[in-house]
Amino acid sequence: MPELPEVETVRRGLEPVMVGTRILRVEARRPDLRAPLPRDFAERVEGETVLAMGRRAKYLTAELASGDVLLMHLGMSGSFRVSRDGEETRSTPGTRAAAAAHDHVVFHLSSGAAVTFNDPRRFGLMLIVPPGGLDRHPLLRGIGPEPLGSAFDSNVLAAACARRKTSLKAALLDQRVVAGLGNIYVCEALHRARLSPRRVAASIATRSGAPNARAVALVDAIKAVLRDAIKAGGSSLRDHRRTDGELGAFQHHFRVYDRAGEACVTRGCGGTVKRIVQNGRSTFYCPRCQK
DNA sequence: AGTTGCACCTGGCTGC
DNA sequence: TGCAGCCAGGTGCAAC
Numbered sequence: 001m002p003e004l005p006e007v008e009t010v011r012r013g014l015e016p017v018m019v020g021t022r023i024l025r026v027e028a029r030r031p032d033l034r035a036p037l038p039r040d041f042a043e044r045v046e047g048e049t050v051l052a053m054g055r056r057a058k059y060l061t062a063e064l065a066s067g068d069v070l071l072m073h074l075g076m077s078g079s080f081r082v083s084r085d086g087e088e089t090r091s092t093p094g095t096r097a098a099a100a101a102h103d104h105v106v107f108h109l110s111s112g113a114a115v116t117f118n119d120p121r122r123f124g125l126m127l128i129v130p131p132g133g134l135d136r137h138p139l140l141r142g143i144g145p146e147p148l149g150s151a152f153d154s155n156v157l158a159a160a161c162a163r164r165k166t167s168l169k170a171a172l173l174d175q176r177v178v179a180g181l182g183n184i185y186v187c188e189a190l191h192r193a194r195l196s197p198r199r200v201a202a203s204i205a206t207r208s209g210a211p212n213a214r215a216v217a218l219v220d221a222i223k224a225v226l227r228d229a230i231k232a233g234g235s236s237l238r239d240h241r242r243t244d245g246e247l248g249a250f251q252h253h254f255r256v257y258d259r260a261g262e263a264c265v266t267r268g269c270g271g272t273v274k275r276i277v278q279n280g281r282s283t284f285y286c287p288r289c290q291k
Numbered sequence: 292a293g294t295t296g297c298a299c300c301t302g303g304c305t306g307c
Numbered sequence: 308t309g310c311a312g313c314c315a316g317g318t319g320c321a322a323c
Contacts, residue, residue: 002316002317003316003317006316034299034300034317034318034319058316058317058318073317073318074316074317075300075316075317075318076300076301076315076316076317076318077300077301077302077315077316102301120300120301120302121299121300121301121302121315121317122299122300122301123299123300123301123317123318124317139318139319163293164293164294165293165294166293166294166295170294170295173317175317175318182316182317183315183316183317184316185316234316235316237315237316238302238303238315238316257316279294279295279296280295280296280297281315282314282315
C-alpha cells in the first residue's frame with residue numbers, strides 16, 4: 001500500500017513523537033510478520049533512546065542510542081498510530097477498548113505516548129540491524145537512488161533503463177531502478193510525462209545509454225508528483241492514515257489512478273482513462289496523450 | 292542476466 | 308443475508 005509519500009508522511013508523524021524519547025517497554029503481540037520478529041526484539045529495543053527517524057525507499061528507520069537501527073516496512077496494509085498510553089484513539093466513544101485487531105507491536109515511550117504498529121495483511125516487517133549495517137543489509141543493498149535526491153537525474157534513470165526490454169511501467173516499479181515508487185505514483189508520473197506505460201523501458205535512453213527528452217520529462221514528473229503527494233500527506237485509499245489518524249488528501253489529485261472510464265484531465269486531450277493489466281497489476285493511463 | 296509469475300495474508304466490495 | 312470471486316498501495320523468490 002504505502003509508497004514513498006505515505007511512508008515519508010509516517011516518518012514525519014513519528015519524528016516528533018519518537019526522537020529524544022526512551023522506549024520503556026515493547027509489546028510484541030504477533031511475531032509472524034513478513035520477516036519473523038527477532039526473538040530478542042523487545043530486549044534489544046527496551047531502554048533505548050531514539051536518536052533519529054529516517055526513511056530509505058519505502059523503509060522506515062529508527063536509530064537507537066545503542067547504534068542498532070530499527071528497520072520497518074509497512075507492506076501493503078501497515079500503519080502506525082500514536083496515542084496517549086492507556087488510551088485508544090481509534091475506539092468509539094465510550095468504549096475502553098482493548099488493543100485493536102492486528103495491532104502487532106506497541107512501543108510505550110517515556111513521554112507517556114504509545115506508538116502502535118497495525119498491519120492486517122502482515123506483509124510488513126520490523127527488524128534490528130546492527131550498527132553500520134544498514135547499507136549492506138540484504139533488503140536495502142540493491143535499492144536504487146532516492147528520487148527526490150540530487151543523485152537522481154535523467155542520466156541515472158536513462159542508464160538504469162538502457163537496454164531493458166521490459167515495459168517502462170515495470171522498470172519504474174523495480175526498486176533497483178529508482179527507490180520508493182509503487183503502482184499509484186508510477187501511473188501518475190507516466191501520465192504527467194505523457195509517456196505510455198507500455199513503452200519499452202530502453203526507449204528513454206539512446207543506444208549508448210544517454211538520456212533523451214523522454215527521460216528528462218519523466219524525471220521531472222516523478223519528482224513533481226512525489227513532492228505534491230508529500231505536501232498533501234500522501235494518498236488514503238483504504239488503509240493509509242497519518243500517525244495522528246488524519247487521512248492523506250492526494251487521492252483527490254489522481255489524474256489517472258483508479259479513474260478508468262473517466263475523462264483525461266490533460267488540457268485539450270479529450271481522451272478516456274483506460275485500465276490495463278501489466279505484470280499482474282492494474283495500470284491506468286490515457287492512450288490518447290501518453291505515447 | 293533479465294523478465295515474469297506466484298506466493299505471502301486479510302478484508303472490502305460486487306454481483307448472483 | 309450469504310457467499311463466491313475478485314481486487315488491493317509490496318516484494319522476494321522460483322522458474323523460464
